[in-house]
Amino acid sequence: MRYILGFCLLLSGYLSPAQVFDTCYIHFGIGVHTPDKAAAAVLQQVADSLSGPFAGNKILIYGYADYLGSQVPNKTLSQQRADAVAAFLKRSGVSADRFLVVKGLGRQEEKGIADEVGNAGNRKAMILIARRRSFRASDAPPRRLQEMPVSRYAVQYIPGTDTLRPETRENMEYLLSRIDHTPEDSAFVLEHIYFELHKDVILPKSIHAMQGLLLIMQHYPDLKIVIEGHICCNEIDGNTPGTPAYQLSVLRAKRIYTYLVSNHIAADRLHYKGFGRTRPVFAEEKDIAEMEANRRVEIRIRSK
Secondary structure: OOOOOOOEHHHHOOOOOOOOEEEEEEEOOOOOOOOOHHHHHHHHHHHHHHOOOOOOOOEEEEEEEOOOOOHHHHHHHHHHHHHHHHHHHHHOOOOHHHEEEEEEEEEOOOOOOOOOOOOHHHOEEEEEEEOOOOOOHHHOOOOOOOOOOOOOOOOOOOOOOOOOOHHHHHHHHHHHHHHHHOOOOOEEEOOOOOEOOOOOOEOHHHHHHHHHHHHHHHHOOOOEEEEEEOOOOOOOOOOOOOOHHHHHHHHHHHHHHHHHHHOOOOHHHEEEEEOOOOOOOOOOOOOHHHHHHHOOEEEEEEEO
16 A cells, blocks of 8 residues: 655745744555554654754644545544554654644545545644744843833733733733724734634633733723634635634634633623634735634724
8 A cells, every 4th residue: 555655844944933833744545544664764853853953842743534434433543643653753752741732633524525545635644843932031122212102001010910920921911012002993913822723622821811811801891802713724615604614713712702701701891703714814825824823813902
């Protein structure tokens, strides 16, 4: 059986330093979850990079299957592919605590396609290596002091934050600055909100951004917002309301809305909407960075 070897963007140097992830794809034959010799050689290069230039970086692995066969066996097969890649990297010395996600996402549906050979491009495992920030405070240019009118939302003093973690405080300062400089009926990106791939489940690393938004809504009771969800990507039908892909943008916005309401923020101060892929930052995503830019949540200021 013929195996198709995936390409590793992280090894080719194709991605720019500003991107969030480096990405590698390992492809498999029909019904197969064990990497062949050629795929193992590439995986070994990945393992070597994880003890070299990517030492300490966290890893996410997602397994996929194509449309051949039924959903349940393909869900199992996709998990086996993800597990096999993770097991190889662990045998090659990558510690288990570096794996944030090892998950099979099942069969990738393709409407109108029923070729008996399937889609080799979807018989794969995707390895995402999270980039770590190397920016140091000493590298930052000195701030220029400017005479500016004091706004209600200017970062002068943030009430009730003496016991907050620095990450939450930083997110609050960022949000206050954006609110201060965003006119009513305009929007800005809510940074540091992360969801599970293809799901509306908010990842734990989003907690500081969520807490920051909650505290601001608590401290500024006149602030009213709309939470707007957007998705990527080129291959997803996110332009048609009512489709699962489009609805995902609505559900992600609703997750944040529900978090705020469940923490006693009045519902009449909040709205949520999803726009699918109808308002992309990049019309045709060329890399992970552009995908991340399109897959976002924005805050629109209704009144402040």
